[in-house]
Amino acid sequence: MLTLVIFLPLAVAVVLPAVPRRAVPWTWTAAALAEVALVAAMWAVHGTGGGVSFETDARWIPSVRAGYHVGVDGLSLPLLALTAVLFAACAVYSLRQTRRVREFAGLFLFLETVCLGLFAALDLLLFFVFFDLSIVGMYFVILLWGHGDPARSALKFFLYTFLGSLVLLLGFIGLYLGADPHTFDMVDLTRTPPLSGSPGLAGLTLLAVGIGLGIKTPVVPFHTWLPPAHTDAPAAGSAILAGVMLKMGAYGLVRIAMPMLPDAWRRYALVILIVGLVSVLYGALVALAQDNVKRLVAYSSVNHMGYIVLALGAAGYAAGGTDARRLAVTGAVTQMVGHGLVTGALFLLCGVLRDRAGSYDIGRFGGVARGAPVFAGLLAVASFAALGLPGLSGFIAEFQIFAGTIGAGAVATAVTGALAVTGILITAALFLRVLHKVVLGPPGELTPLVTDVRRPELAALVPLLALSLLIGVAPRALLDTIEPLSAAVVALVGR
Amino acid sequence: MPAMNENPADLAPELCVLLAAVLGLVNGLFLPRTKQWRVAVVCAIGLVFGLAAAGVAASRPDLMAFGSFAVDPVTHVTRIAVLGSTLLVVVLAAGEVRDHPRESEHYALILLSALGAMVLGATSDLLVLVGAYLLASIPAYALAGFGKDAPGTEAALKYYLMGAFLGVVMLAGVTLLYGVGRGTAYDTLRAGLADAPPAAMAAGVVALLAGLLFKAGAVPGHFWVPDVTEGAPPAIAAYVTTVPKIGAFAALFRFGAETAPGGWAPLVAVVAAATMTLGNLAAFGQDNVRRLLAYSTVSQAGYLLVPVAMAGRADLARPAVLFYVAAYAVTNVGAFAVVLACGRDDLAGYTGLLRRSPAAGLSLIVCLLGLVGTPPTAVFVGKVLMFGAALEGGYAWLAAVAAVNTVASVFYYLRWIVPLFGRSDGRPPPSRAPLAVAVAAAAVSLVLGVGSGIALAA
Numbered sequence: 001m002l003t004l005v006i007f008l009p010l011a012v013a014v015v016l017p018a019v020p021r022r023a024v025p026w027t028w029t030a031a032a033l034a035e036v037a038l039v040a041a042m043w044a045v046h047g048t049g050g051g052v053s054f055e056t057d058a059r060w061i062p063s064v065r066a067g068y069h070v071g072v073d074g075l076s077l078p079l080l081a082l083t084a085v086l087f088a089a090c091a092v093y094s095l096r097q098t099r100r101v102r103e104f105a106g107l108f109l110f111l112e113t114v115c116l117g118l119f120a121a122l123d124l125l126l127f128f129v130f131f132d133l134s135i136v137g138m139y140f141v142i143l144l145w146g147h148g149d150p151a152r153s154a155l156k157f158f159l160y161t162f163l164g165s166l167v168l169l170l171g172f173i174g175l176y177l178g179a180d181p182h183t184f185d186m187v188d189l190t191r192t193p194p195l196s197g198s199p200g201l202a203g204l205t206l207l208a209v210g211i212g213l214g215i216k217t218p219v220v221p222f223h224t225w226l227p228p229a230h231t232d233a234p235a236a237g238s239a240i241l242a243g244v245m246l247k248m249g250a251y252g253l254v255r256i257a258m259p260m261l262p263d264a265w266r267r268y269a270l271v272i273l274i275v276g277l278v279s280v281l282y283g284a285l286v287a288l289a290q291d292n293v294k295r296l297v298a299y300s301s302v303n304h305m306g307y308i309v310l311a312l313g314a315a316g317y318a319a320g321g322t323d324a325r326r327l328a329v330t331g332a333v334t335q336m337v338g339h340g341l342v343t344g345a346l347f348l349l350c351g352v353l354r355d356r357a358g359s360y361d362i363g364r365f366g367g368v369a370r371g372a373p374v375f376a377g378l379l380a381v382a383s384f385a386a387l388g389l390p391g392l393s394g395f396i397a398e399f400q401i402f403a404g405t406i407g408a409g410a411v412a413t414a415v416t417g418a419l420a421v422t423g424i425l426i427t428a429a430l431f432l433r434v435l436h437k438v439v440l441g442p443p444g445e446l447t448p449l450v451t452d453v454r455r456p457e458l459a460a461l462v463p464l465l466a467l468s469l470l471i472g473v474a475p476r477a478l479l480d481t482i483e484p485l486s487a488a489v490v491a492l493v494g495r
Numbered sequence: 496m497p498a499m500n501e502n503p504a505d506l507a508p509e510l511c512v513l514l515a516a517v518l519g520l521v522n523g524l525f526l527p528r529t530k531q532w533r534v535a536v537v538c539a540i541g542l543v544f545g546l547a548a549a550g551v552a553a554s555r556p557d558l559m560a561f562g563s564f565a566v567d568p569v570t571h572v573t574r575i576a577v578l579g580s581t582l583l584v585v586v587l588a589a590g591e592v593r594d595h596p597r598e599s600e601h602y603a604l605i606l607l608s609a610l611g612a613m614v615l616g617a618t619s620d621l622l623v624l625v626g627a628y629l630l631a632s633i634p635a636y637a638l639a640g641f642g643k644d645a646p647g648t649e650a651a652l653k654y655y656l657m658g659a660f661l662g663v664v665m666l667a668g669v670t671l672l673y674g675v676g677r678g679t680a681y682d683t684l685r686a687g688l689a690d691a692p693p694a695a696m697a698a699g700v701v702a703l704l705a706g707l708l709f710k711a712g713a714v715p716g717h718f719w720v721p722d723v724t725e726g727a728p729p730a731i732a733a734y735v736t737t738v739p740k741i742g743a744f745a746a747l748f749r750f751g752a753e754t755a756p757g758g759w760a761p762l763v764a765v766v767a768a769a770t771m772t773l774g775n776l777a778a779f780g781q782d783n784v785r786r787l788l789a790y791s792t793v794s795q796a797g798y799l800l801v802p803v804a805m806a807g808r809a810d811l812a813r814p815a816v817l818f819y820v821a822a823y824a825v826t827n828v829g830a831f832a833v834v835l836a837c838g839r840d841d842l843a844g845y846t847g848l849l850r851r852s853p854a855a856g857l858s859l860i861v862c863l864l865g866l867v868g869t870p871p872t873a874v875f876v877g878k879v880l881m882f883g884a885a886l887e888g889g890y891a892w893l894a895a896v897a898a899v900n901t902v903a904s905v906f907y908y909l910r911w912i913v914p915l916f917g918r919s920d921g922r923p924p925p926s927r928a929p930l931a932v933a934v935a936a937a938a939v940s941l942v943l944g945v946g947s948g949i950a951l952a953a
Contacts, residue, residue, distance in 0.1 A: 061948040061951055062951075063951040064811070064814075064951075125879065129870035129875075133870060143913065158905060159906065162902055163902040166901055166902060169882060
């Protein structure tokens with residue numbers, strides 16, 4: 001069942017060349033919606049229990065004990081659902097796409113398989129295969145459908161994240177060699193953490209894994225690939241890159257780094273806290289200075305991902321306060337989902353601006369609300385969601401993160417947590433600035449060009465924001481799914 | 496210790512190749528010029544029989560034939576990789592030398608050189624090693640200059656002079672090792688080198704390495720690679736950058752693992768780091784795809800030397816070197832096949848290839864991303880094993896150097912990939928036979944990557 005879910009998009013991509021050109025976008029949309037239904041069904045079957053469902057463990061490279069091992073649990077299900085929803089939104093959004101539709105749809109279906117596979121993988125080598133393929137797929141999306149200077153941005157993206165993936169691979173091999181018997185299986189590695197006898201090697205392995213995942217997340221100072229890649233990527237590509245692929249890094253931290261290297265994670269938790277804090281503040285401050293709305297959203301992603309790293313650091317730092325640390329981890333996972341939905345929506349909205357006016361420059365718009373009321377409304381909702389207004393997903397996540405971090409019962413977590421709260425303030429300022437300049441205010445030179453959202457765009461955006469609202473108002477279903485997992489992770493990292 | 500025996504049937508794959516070469520040559524004497532393609536068929540059949548025999552041999556227990564020819568997993572992989580890539584090269588060459596005055600000699604020379612490469616990888620005796628080196632090299636010199644044009648002649652001369660010089664150095668090394676180790680068989684040397692004077696032994700090992708590194712196209716014996724790759728006919732370029740290397744790496748690994756000379760790991764590790772770095776740096780500025788591929792093969796040789804350096808230190812070293820060399824061979828031949836199919840040497844000639852011929856474009860993308868080490872291609876698994884071997888052997892710095900080099904290599908492979916997506920300017924479509932080889936190689940590279948478990952278990 002899970003294997004079907006993962007490889008269905010790829011299968012559709014393979015038969016896509018045989019589909020008539022006019023039917024390509026609809027085939028893509030149908031496949032993406034089927035994926036949403038399938039993932040929802042899996043979630044319904046899994047329920048809110050702990051443990052792994054839909055597990056498949058097939059031999060792949062037995063001589064190095066790497067297998068095709070996939071399964072879903074409270075951590076992967078929300079992210080699988082996020083992936084399916086975002087890809088469906090991109091498919092709907094791109095219904096009017098005219099440039100190389102077949103290739104575009106094929107590449108996105110391929111990327112969907114890769115992203116779903118990554119979040120379902122329970123084997124390090126399998127995880128890495130999907131991790132690497134996501135880079136290759138996104139490289140071509142930016143290169144072929146990007147604007148501005150796509151070749152340069154795509155190359156920078158490829159080289160930077162590819163370096164990260166190789167460092168990650170070295171870390172994985174360190175875990176493999178540290179385990180006795182040698183294995184790439186995540187379940188085995190989590191059960192008996194490797195390298196527990198040699199703190200130095202464990203620290204180096206954590207460094208490699210941390211840098212590899214940190215580049216992808218991205219955390220300051222490894223974030224410099226992100227703004228150009230986002231600015232020059234097509235709207236749907238940006239939405240996937242920010243909404244799904246940035247989560248791979250944070251997901252890897254929760255799935256791999258914390259449970260497999262608990263000692264090292266605890267020992268270097270302060271470093272992780274500080275890296276998270278710096279990402280929060282630096283991302284927010286740099287975003288404040290941007291005039292390009294897409295760059296602004298990109299930097300705000302650095303800020304939002306920083307909260308996740310901060311929470312995960314806090315979960316490893318404090319010795320006592322299990323409840324608070326659990327809260328922090330739950331908040332971090334909720335933030336991954338919420339940020340994916342909201343940032344995906346924001347990038348699609350940026351795409352609407354570019355589609356109409358060919359520019360991202362905040363200063364050249366103004367008073368858009370008059371000519372495009374629906375667009376203005378959507379942008380307002382998305383901005384409020386991003387700045388953490390209660391009633392939307394951002395609030396639930398960030399509240400838990402701060403409550404968990406500050407309440408974890410140590411001076412360092414309390415201080416970093418309190419400092420990170422100022423990030424919220426800056427984010428609020430920057431999104432309000434966008435609303436002021438673009439939606440309200442006197443008309444800018446490009447304002448007449450901005451017509452209201454069209455039906456496919458609306459159909460793509462509304463579900464994303466509605467889900468954010470749903471999480472904000474009734475988070476129970478999501479939190480109940482995550483809770484058992486965060487309890488397990490906190491217990492594992494506390495070993 | 497495997498049982499000693501002198502059963503010629505244990506050399507069945509080698510004999511198949513020899514027989515095919517001789518039959519091809521004899522046939523060629525009596526065939527009219529327009530019918531010489533039959534020689535290619537004879538040679539291909541010989542290679543297919545050789546592959547079958549090698550497959551059968553791989554399922555039997557290990558043994559030692561004639562006291563100097565080991566039949567073990569290293570030999571099996573060498574045989575299969577050499578025979579398989581030679582088969583692809585013969586198909587590539589068949590179109591190129593069709594109705595050439597010396598068509599049959601061309602095939603016979605390829606087969607004889609391949610035979611040398613097979614023996615090179617299988618032998619566990621220094622004297623046979625030297626013989627195999629000469630057998631693998633001398634036909635290749637002739638092949639490099641086969642076109643009788645200026646670039647080909649220059650290539651052949653350079654290839655020959657370097658090969659002859661480093662071959663003599665290697666012979667001196669063998670003599671020295673024979674003197675201090677009291678034997679030429681590897682198991683005798685293993686005991687003999689343990690209490691040999693270190694300086695003399697080191698000199699012998701270094702001199703021996705000179706010849707083998709020449710065959711492997713690694714630093715410092717790499718100077719011939721770009722010139723031969725650019726100057727020789729393309730099919731021969733594919734051949735010399737693939738097949739002799741397979742034999743050379745198998746031989747290097749076997750020597751390192753079976754005689755365990757002191758200082759082997761650091762020496763080869765430094766050579767490996769230098770080779771991959773130099774190959775990558777030199778590849779950056781190339782606008783000629785054949786020179787680019789040539790330097791890419793140099794850097795690949797560097798990665799391949801990593802597990803060779805770890806011979807005897809890491810359990811992963813043997814699967815790493817064997818899997819990587821086979822994966823590299825098929826991927827490299829695939830890339831050259833696309834070059835041959837398109838008939839263009841400049842990067843600009845590949846603009847819009849994906850539109851013009853999706854099959855050629857996709858094969859090239861698979862092969863080039865494969866050389867980068869992107870999953871799920873075969874080289875990816877090879878690279879994972881290579882990194883694993885380096886870390887297991889305690890050479891983390893070497894793994895880091897290899898990782899940085901891999902990232903750097905992305906740059907020049909992408910320089911070739913990016914134009915593929917551009918607009919086509921209506922050049923003729925690629926020729927059929929090389930295209931089929933390219934597609935087959937790309938497919939094998941993917942299948943070998945996904946099904947690597949089966950290949951590694953065997």
